[in-house]
Amino acid sequence: MHSSFTPPRRVKIGDAASFAGTTPRAIRHYHQIGLLPEPERGSDGRRRYGYDEVIRLLWIRRMAEAGIALDDIRDAFADTGGAPAGAGAGSDQDVAGVLERLESTIAAREAELQRQRSAVQRMRTRGSRTGLLSDFVASRLEDVPEGSLRQGDLDTLLVTERIFGPLGAAVQAGRFIALATHPHLREESDRVDGAEEALDDTVDVEDPRVVQVAAERHAFELVLLAVIEDSGLARSDEALFDSWDALHPAAADDGEDGEDEDDLSTGRGRGAMNVLEAVAKMPYDFSPARLRCMELAAEIAARE
Numbered sequence: 001m002h003s004s005f006t007p008p009r010r011v012k013i014g015d016a017a018s019f020a021g022t023t024p025r026a027i028r029h030y031h032q033i034g035l036l037p038e039p040e041r042g043s044d045g046r047r048r049y050g051y052d053e054v055i056r057l058l059w060i061r062r063m064a065e066a067g068i069a070l071d072d073i074r075d076a077f078a079d080t081g082g083a084p085a086g087a088g089a090g091s092d093q094d095v096a097g098v099l100e101r102l103e104s105t106i107a108a109r110e111a112e113l114q115r116q117r118s119a120v121q122r123m124r125t126r127g128s129r130t131g132l133l134s135d136f137v138a139s140r141l142e143d144v145p146e147g148s149l150r151q152g153d154l155d156t157l158l159v160t161e162r163i164f165g166p167l168g169a170a171v172q173a174g175r176f177i178a179l180a181t182h183p184h185l186r187e188e189s190d191r192v193d194g195a196e197e198a199l200d201d202t203v204d205v206e207d208p209r210v211v212q213v214a215a216e217r218h219a220f221e222l223v224l225l226a227v228i229e230d231s232g233l234a235r236s237d238e239a240l241f242d243s244w245d246a247l248h249p250a251a252a253d254d255g256e257d258g259e260d261e262d263d264l265s266t267g268r269g270r271g272a273m274n275v276l277e278a279v280a281k282m283p284y285d286f287s288p289a290r291l292r293c294m295e296l297a298a299e300i301a302a303r304e
Contacts, residue, residue, distance in 0.1 A: 192213070
């Protein structure tokens with residue numbers, strides 16, 4: 001059975017902006033100042049954004065949220081490829097309300113400054129872009145050998161955090177920890193990834209290679225899962241949920257702030273998207289044969 005949802009290869013500016021948490025106007029500004037290269041245009045003359053462009057938008061957004069100026073972000077990419085209170089009788093309650101709102105605003109500003117400071121400290125301590133991931137995710141990667149994480153690993157964690165929140169990305173980080181600390185696994189992962197990438201538009205969905213690569217993907221995932229279990233990473237994953245609940249006790253107990261139960265249980269907070277939104281807005285340049293391969297691998301796993 002073929003999936004009802006398939007990711008688009010390229011998306012319009014509105015969808016790219018929505019997924020990245022910015023606006024089409026901001027994206028056009030990024031083009032004007034040379035921060036984001038102009039993408040190719042479709043037959044209608046409108047810009048079309050692919051995986052690489054949206055990944056770059058996500059990093060730009062995250063760096064801007066950390067307080068980094070756009071000019072500095074551009075250079076980094078170039079180097080690395082209140083209402084007044086009322087007066088008079090009976091206004092005490094109004095004044096108290098204004099002061100309460102003012103205090104909340106100041107507290108929010110302080111929290112934002114602390115978040116930005118923490119992001120800068122993480123960047124200085126951990127280097128590269130790992131520090132731009134949320135602290136809950138970055139702390140999971142602290143013991144990974146220097147240089148063993150790849151840019152593609154961080155890209156994936158950034159997308160996962162955007163969709164599922166810090167908890168989801170922290171759990172997924174266990175996969176990359178296993179790959180980073182087991183060279184034979186990384187080598188086999190590269191081989192299977194390469195086999196999947198070879199299922200391009202020239203390969204028919206009924207080509208025998210599609211089934212073969214799906215079986216290879218499934219076999220690799222079983223080996224990876226065994227390594228995660230044997231190395232204790234699975235137990236660490238379980239501890240992440242306890243840590244998350246400890247950091248967010250009010251949300252875990254009674255679902256404050258209007259978030260639904262699914263958002264709370266997976267750690268999806270402000271700015272996270274649901275999976276169906278992500279499928280429609282996040283582009284992946286997957287051929288029909290590769291999508292079919294992914295479906296078959298999932299079907300094999302479901303049967304076992």
